[in-house]
Amino acid sequence: LRLASLLTGSGNQTEFSLNYQPIMHATDESIASFEALMRFRTKSGSFLNTARMIEAAEASGLIIEIGAWMFKTAFSEFSQLSGVSEHVRLNVNLSPRQVQANRIYKDIEDAAAAANFTLDRLVFEVTEGLFVSNDQVTMSLLTWLRNKGAKVVIDDFGTGYSSFSYLRKLPVDGIKIDRSFIMNMEQDADALAVVKSIIAVAQALDLSITAEGVETSDQRQIMQELRCDFLQGYFYAKPLPSSELGPFIQTAV
Numbered sequence: 001l002r003l004a005s006l007l008t009g010s011g012n013q014t015e016f017s018l019n020y021q022p023i024m025h026a027t028d029e030s031i032a033s034f035e036a037l038m039r040f041r042t043k044s045g046s047f048l049n050t051a052r053m054i055e056a057a058e059a060s061g062l063i064i065e066i067g068a069w070m071f072k073t074a075f076s077e078f079s080q081l082s083g084v085s086e087h088v089r090l091n092v093n094l095s096p097r098q099v100q101a102n103r104i105y106k107d108i109e110d111a112a113a114a115a116n117f118t119l120d121r122l123v124f125e126v127t128e129g130l131f132v133s134n135d136q137v138t139m140s141l142l143t144w145l146r147n148k149g150a151k152v153v154i155d156d157f158g159t160g161y162s163s164f165s166y167l168r169k170l171p172v173d174g175i176k177i178d179r180s181f182i183m184n185m186e187q188d189a190d191a192l193a194v195v196k197s198i199i200a201v202a203q204a205l206d207l208s209i210t211a212e213g214v215e216t217s218d219q220r221q222i223m224q225e226l227r228c229d230f231l232q233g234y235f236y237a238k239p240l241p242s243s244e245l246g247p248f249i250q251t252a253v
């Protein structure tokens with residue numbers, strides 16, 4: 001998709017694309033899911049910082065339009081993957097402004113219908129900030145998604161409002177432990193303690209646990225020993241363009 005540059009200004013054009021980062025089952029290291037991640041490329045071919053672009057899109061409201069493009073493209077590219085079992089899911093990120101837009105229901109349903117795809121293949125990643133105000137619009141959307149068989153997970157868990165008591169009441173299925181904790185847990189006893197307590201709470205509440213940012217085989221082993229459910233990070237793969245998923249799937253199975 002090419003849009004006149006509302007995001008970068010100055011009449012450049014920004015091309016959108018998606019990369020996909022695998023998420024593995026911790027036990028047998030088979031593929032559990034692929035997370036779709038936006039990429040923004042300028043006409044001259046350089047990639048813009050995704051986090052900054054998403055933040056700008058969120059601030060301007062363009063995230064709603066970009067989100068609709070992302071659903072359509074991700075569902076379509078994912079549904080065309082061959083060699084993956086029907087149990088493999090697709091993770092997509094949702095930002096707070098998207099959740100507040102009424103049209104998100106239709107954007108998701110239309111994209112799923114176009115890709116001949118059902119919502120029970122999806123995992124929606126939201127951030128803790130979404131739950132700061134316990135509002136009905138958020139709860140209704142997440143409940144609707146879960147009733148359709150989609151899962152909802154809290155991304156970057158541990159970096160925001162981590163009052164554990166609130167977790168019990170939320171319409172969510174799991175958490176992704178922020179990669180800053182995984183990165184530091186071998187050198188920093190506090191980071192490891194945080195990881196262990198997050199896992200203890202999540203297990204008590206029957207929530208799935210994903211470790212993000214797994215880069216080494218030692219980190220993998222620690223998370224396996226702690227009975228983490230899913231592992232994601234450069235140890236397995238960086239975010240890949242859809243054209244590189246076929247070869248990855250071949251070697252993973």
Ligand code: G
Nearest residue numbers: 036037038049050051054070093094095239
């Ligand atoms: O992939 P990368 O590390 O550059 O991602 C930077 C940030 O942008 C991450 O926090 C990620 O969750 C967010 N992000 C990537 N793609 C999307 C998207 O499609 N929608 C939203 N809301 N956030 C996204």
Ligand code: G
Nearest residue numbers: 037155156212213214215232233234235239
């Ligand atoms: O906030 P979110 O978790 O959605 O951000 C996802 C981004 O995190 C990916 O796009 C990727 O750039 C980055 N990422 C994924 N795995 C690793 C990893 O193992 N190490 C580091 N440093 N970054 C990672």
Ligand code: NA
Nearest residue numbers: 035093125155
């Ligand atoms: Na994410």
Ligand code: MN
Nearest residue numbers: 155156176212
């Ligand atoms: Mn994350």
